[in-house]
Amino acid sequence: MHPAEHEPEILGHNTIQDFIKLSKLLSDHKYTMLKPNTIDMVAILLLAAAINEELFFDVVAWGEHTRLASKATFSRRKDFLENLGVIYEENVRAQYGRPRIRLRLNNEKFRELFKLGDEAAEARG
Numbered sequence: 001m002h003p004a005e006h007e008p009e010i011l012g013h014n015t016i017q018d019f020i021k022l023s024k025l026l027s028d029h030k031y032t033m034l035k036p037n038t039i040d041m042v043a044i045l046l047l048a049a050a051i052n053e054e055l056f057f058d059v060v061a062w063g064e065h066t067r068l069a070s071k072a073t074f075s076r077r078k079d080f081l082e083n084l085g086v087i088y089e090e091n092v093r094a095q096y097g098r099p100r101i102r103l104r105l106n107n108e109k110f111r112e113l114f115k116l117g118d119e120a121a122e123a124r125g
Helices: 013-025 041-051 056-065 071-084 107-114 118-124
Strands: 087-092 100-105
Touching: 013 041, 041 056, 041 071, 041 087, 041 100, 056 071, 056 100, 071 087
Parallel strands: none
Antiparallel strands: 087 100
């Protein structure tokens, strides 16, 4: 069962749709050298979330709710994708407590690294 078939209430509809599209696009064999470290369902969800500027907190909550992965796994994948320069963080002030982290996509680095054609343009917005 695909994790996106679970309740998508925590994340936006567009994020879920992009997650499904990207999971199909990035399952191609040409990404096998990256798969052990980055191109798994967690990384794909983080990319879809960054495309849609979701909060990292919400992504982790959805991922834990659907049993996709633990918070630690999400943090490791986020750090790896940040080190590649594909995603970056933006702090968002919260009314109470610590600031939240909004995920953003570096479109140039995304295109450069994954070399996706027009079929990915929809997912990138």
